[in-house]
Amino acid sequence: MVTTAGIDMGIQTVKIVILKDGEVVARAKAFSGFEPTKAAEQAYAEALSAAKISSEEVSNVSATGSGMDMAPYASGTVSMMGADAKAGVFLFPSARTVIDVGAEEARAVKCDERGIMMDFVVNERCAAGAGAFIEAMARALEVKMEDMGPLSLKAKRASPINATCVIFGESDVVSLIHRQESKPEIARAVFDAMADRISSMVHRLGINPDVVLVGGVAKDVGFIESLKRKLGLTILVPEHPEYAGALGASLTAASRVKGDHK
């Protein structure tokens, strides 16, 4: 019996995944806020109680995410790209490219059948290709962020906007509003612009199918549709895409217990 935990110290949320003999037995998350370590401790306690296990039963805890150095309990770390590769292939054994779109960063990782990363690319230092962009655009449109996706699916056509910068993107959205474009069309324009940037990034890396999409933004139907259109490919999306990083860290922890990972 091997029980391991993975902690993903994301910029907006901390995620925990507990694995028991290769099965996910618990997930938990909390807002990172100003005290991400505390948030992780809370989420970890929650995950343990959901899994009905004590902390002593966990053989290894590994951390990932931009705040990985602040993770509590962790005895090791794994890069976010390494975690994506592991989780992608665990969730879909046919996965060879994993795209991860989080709150502030988008990345793509190529991997082999063992879930070992072979190459990766990260978006430019700009939030226009990441979740924060949707959040800002939803604010400009005065709709809830979670309504953006369903809204965009009602669009009858696409109207292009600029996604080189959140600030300029917002002013583009405002001018579309002034031109009396409908909200569904503007919502779709937002997702198309993001998908454009992300697909150029993935093309620079080269695409090996199957392609898996993970990260918090992978829950957004509007974005999934836009990205499918841009890439012209089927995209596999797991049930809990936002936990991919934590899952990858937990899988790394498991291979550390087995001794086949440094």
Add this chain to the structure above:
Amino acid sequence: MKSQTAEKKYLPEMPQKEIDEANASVKSTSEKIMVDNIERMKKTDPNRPAAMKYFDDISNFFGQRKEEIEAEKAKGRKVIGYFCIFAPIELILAADAIPVRVNSGWYDTSKFGDRVVPVEVCPVIRSTIGAKMIGLSPYLELSDAVISTLTCDGMTKLSEILSDATQIWTMTPPRVKDSAQSLHLWKEEIKSIKTQIEKLTGNKITAKKLKAAIETMQKATKAFRRLQELRKGNPVIMGRDAMLVNQMSLWDDITRWIQKTEALCDELEKRAAQKAWACPPDTPRVIVTGTPMFWPDNWKLPSLVEEATPQGVLVGDELCSGDRILYDPVGIDEWTMDDMINGIAERYLMASTCPCFTSQDGNEDRINWLITKVKENNANGVIYYVVRGCMLYAMEYARVKRALDKLSIPVYYLDTEYTREDVGQMKTRVEAFLEMLSARVDF
């Protein structure tokens, strides 16, 4: 000499008080950074070679070497600065002048350059303009003339901008190496620089003096190659230390640099015999290529690689601020003046792997050289380093990546700026790359 009253075309007037304050503030930051960089290098390799002490001292921009050059200048010797490593060092030495490279590695001077050119321009250029505006770089300030090779767009306009404040001698390299006209044009450029050097120094470059200078530089190449050779096996020296030694050849008295580098190599050979490695032999081995990185501030990437978890070691580079500096000797058949000028022209043109060149095969020389380097130095991967605004290196990446992909050599494109603020993001990327290299090595 340029008349002091000539109207400035680019550089804005700055009040002397502002110049003095800016100079003092950037200089004090820079002094701290130099000390910090060296401390970090010592920490990375606790058994750092004793011979490095000399290079640490010489690397202080405001220290011993600056004073030596000032003293030589007071005795009447001329100082000739240069930007690109196309400047024929042998001719400078033959005229008894002191060559110094003057590209700026200071982050904090780029904000002054921003008053002249937009932020989209390469930060090496912006920072060099800024360094001139506040008089920060001792070697640039001491230069009686600066040789500027018109390689990239940035260098071309930099020459024009700095003409406001310094005597600039331009050299135009051809964009294609392998044609008869190219070599002819370049040879004429070399001859014209020779005349200018003679005029400035008042010293005639005789065949005898030129032969002596070529022989000195051949010795420098020998010492330089010996150091690079030692980096091919298990790590006897950390990459940052070797990079520092390489760069000091740009400023130091070359004869003394040769002695000190040979002494370092003796020590490294002993280390290898005792199997006293600078880091564990299974540390992922990295080669860097791309935009040049200059001491002292722009030590960001090498520090990240060698201080990362998992740790990496730089076993070589394909940089004009590194392993390219002295690698190629001037080849001479007969020691006639004409033959020597030919040899110099060929060495500085044909051996260059600068991305300013193209041909029907593209910049094949650079790719071949990089691949040879990866193989000979047993590198596990390549970091392709580009500062934003450095168009030629950025554009050549796609081609280099394709060539490396074919050989299954992992490569990562890392772009950055002359700033300390992106260290966190760079660290994430560098560590992921090193983690990938270790995983690929393990299996």
